[in-house]
Amino acid sequence: MTDSTVGRGKRDRLILSAAELFHAQGVQKTTIAQVAERADVPAGNVYYYFKTFEELVDAVIAHHLGLVRHNLERLSSRRSPKARVKGLVELWSTSADLVAENGCPLGSLSSELNKLHDLETPHEAELLSEVLDFIERQLRELGRRDARALAVTTLSRIQGAALLANTFSDASIMRDEVRRIERWLDELA
Amino acid sequence: MTDSTVGRGKRDRLILSAAELFHAQGVQKTTIAQVAERADVPAGNVYYYFKTFEELVDAVIAHHLGLVRHNLERLSSRRSPKARVKGLVELWSTSADLVAENGCPLGSLSSELNKLHDLETPHEAELLSEVLDFIERQLRELGRRDARALAVTTLSRIQGAALLANTFSDASIMRDEVRRIERWLDELA
DNA sequence: GTCTATATAGCGATAGAC
DNA sequence: GTCTATCGCTATATAGAC
Numbered sequence: 095m096t097d098s099t100v101g102r103g104k105r106d107r108l109i110l111s112a113a114e115l116f117h118a119q120g121v122q123k124t125t126i127a128q129v130a131e132r133a134d135v136p137a138g139n140v141y142y143y144f145k146t147f148e149e150l151v152d153a154v155i156a157h158h159l160g161l162v163r164h165n166l167e168r169l170s171s172r173r174s175p176k177a178r179v180k181g182l183v184e185l186w187s188t189s190a191d192l193v194a195e196n197g198c199p200l201g202s203l204s205s206e207l208n209k210l211h212d213l214e215t216p217h218e219a220e221l222l223s224e225v226l227d228f229i230e231r232q233l234r235e236l237g238r239r240d241a242r243a244l245a246v247t248t249l250s251r252i253q254g255a256a257l258l259a260n261t262f263s264d265a266s267i268m269r270d271e272v273r274r275i276e277r278w279l280d281e282l283a
Numbered sequence: 284m285t286d287s288t289v290g291r292g293k294r295d296r297l298i299l300s301a302a303e304l305f306h307a308q309g310v311q312k313t314t315i316a317q318v319a320e321r322a323d324v325p326a327g328n329v330y331y332y333f334k335t336f337e338e339l340v341d342a343v344i345a346h347h348l349g350l351v352r353h354n355l356e357r358l359s360s361r362r363s364p365k366a367r368v369k370g371l372v373e374l375w376s377t378s379a380d381l382v383a384e385n386g387c388p389l390g391s392l393s394s395e396l397n398k399l400h401d402l403e404t405p406h407e408a409e410l411l412s413e414v415l416d417f418i419e420r421q422l423r424e425l426g427r428r429d430a431r432a433l434a435v436t437t438l439s440r441i442q443g444a445a446l447l448a449n450t451f452s453d454a455s456i457m458r459d460e461v462r463r464i465e466r467w468l469d470e471l472a
Numbered sequence: 473g474t475c476t477a478t479a480t481a482g483c484g485a486t487a488g489a490c
Numbered sequence: 491g492t493c494t495a496t497c498g499c500t501a502t503a504t505a506g507a508c
Contacts, residue, residue, distance in 0.1 A: 120398035122311040126484065136493050138486090147484065197397060204450045205394045208386060209309035219450050226447070243463065246447060250460060253446050254439025258415070261393045261408045271439060274432065293474095314501065325475050330503065 105143045107133040113154045117199050121151060121206050151207070155218050158200065162221060166228050175232035176279050179248070182228065186252055187272035194265035198256035200225070225249060236282065251275055294332045296322040302343045306388050310340060310395050340396070344407050347389065351410055355417050364421035365468050368437070371418065375441055376461035383454035387445035389414070414438060425471065440464055 102110070111132035115124040126147060130137040144150040165185065172178045186193060196202065200221045207218045226249050233241035255271035258264075291299070300321035304313040315336060319326040333339040354374065361367045375382060385391065389410045396407045415438050422430035444460035447453075 118398075120311070120395070122309070123398065125482085127482090138495080139491090139493060141485065142491075142493090145485090197394065201446055202394055202398070205386065205391055205446055206309070206398075208449050209307075209312065209391070209395075214452055216450075222447065222450055243459065246444065246456060246460060247440060247463060250441075250443025250447060251436060251439045252443065254441065254443030255435065257390055257394055257442050257446070258411065258435060258439060260397050261405075261411055263404060267435060270432065271435060274436060315503090316501085327477080327504085328473090328475060331473075331475095334503090336502070 104133065104135050104139075108135060108140060108143055108150070109153050109157050112150055113157055113199075116151075116154060116203060117196050121203070121210070126150075152217060155203070155207075155221070158203065158221055159224070162200070162224050166224065169228075175235040176282070179229055179232045179279060180276050182225070183248070183252060183272045183275050186256065187269045190259065190265040190268040190272075193256050193268050194259045194263055197260040198253060201253045201256050202260070222249065222253075238282075248275060293322065293324050293328075297324060297329060297332060297339070298342050298346050301339055302346055302388075305340075305343060305392060306385050310392070310399070315339075341406060344392070344396075344410065347392065347410055348413070351389070351413050355413065358417075364424040365471070368418055368421045368468060369465050371414070372437070372441060372461045372464050375445065376458045379448065379454040379457040379461075382445050382457050383448045383452055386449040387442060390442045390445050391449070411438065411442075427472075437464060 108129060112124065112129045115128055115132065126140050127137045129150070130140050140150070144153065166182075169178045169181045172181055186198065204218050204222055207216060226245055229248050230241045230245035233244050238244060251271055252275070255268050259266075259268040297318060301313065301318045304317055304321065315329050316326045318339070319329050329339070333342065355371075358367045358370045361370055375387065393407050393411055396405060415434055418437050419430045419434035422433050427433060440460055441464070444457050448455075448457040
């Protein structure tokens, strides 16, 4: 059992362990046995909490969605729309080392799940959707008519930089791109 | 056997089939049997050409690297650096439908392989590295001192937009972002 | 060189004792 | 509610006939 999984219910420990393993080594490489071991739960017992492996994946997505919404709500207390977007993108620079090692938790999960099921609009799309809509709202509040386009560009830069930082194992790629986005925001009308 | 795999040596057919399957459903979901069937080669026979599955993956990476280099060389005949970068990014808008369906072939492959092995600088990193260096050279030729930073931003926008287009199954996200990059290039000093 | 048959191992999932 | 034992399947990889 890892430090991050002590003192919770078994179900929560399983979800947290799965989320960590999915981020570190991918969904497909992760087995029920690994999740159970990390959560200090007997292997067969996992099926009491999750009928199938897919149900566990869904629970991890819901877990991430909760984190995302919590972060966005915290940011909403900031005074200006610019400060809210800055606070958002800074989440990726403060976790740049982790991003360089394992990719963006949202982006790499979406990328992998996109290939797993053939759904038109999969459940995990909401993760990036929430973030994208948040950025759009802030830019619209700034009076930008092209808020959606600018939001797409901004999130693309974040997600693309995360991919490059991960591929080249170089956290400074992530940090530098965030800095450039913030400079661009400063100069925005 | 698919149309794209007729009239080649078996080894080449296997590599091409594997590349298509990796793009469509990911590396991990793809089995030797699937690759063999698509290439019209008996399943067990694959091991005559590739001792392990990993060796097949390496061959697919080398195949993509060949395609990338071929594309970049073709672009080099264009007169101006701006035209060369434009021609490059247009590769993603002309294949926007495929990108929306399966992601960027380079990006999604890198993303997945980043999680599979723990290598510091993996073989597949060269795919994005070649593209990044190409963009940087063009921007430097334009006299930009910040050519590397601008190249990272440009490739990030491409790769991030590909992820969003794939996640939301919306090819216009990819096409629109390419258009915005081209407009940005036009306004560049 | 080509192909079939199969060894071996690890997976998700289940049955049922406690 | 909790846990063990195990089923059934599918994967990579190999051995060896042709």
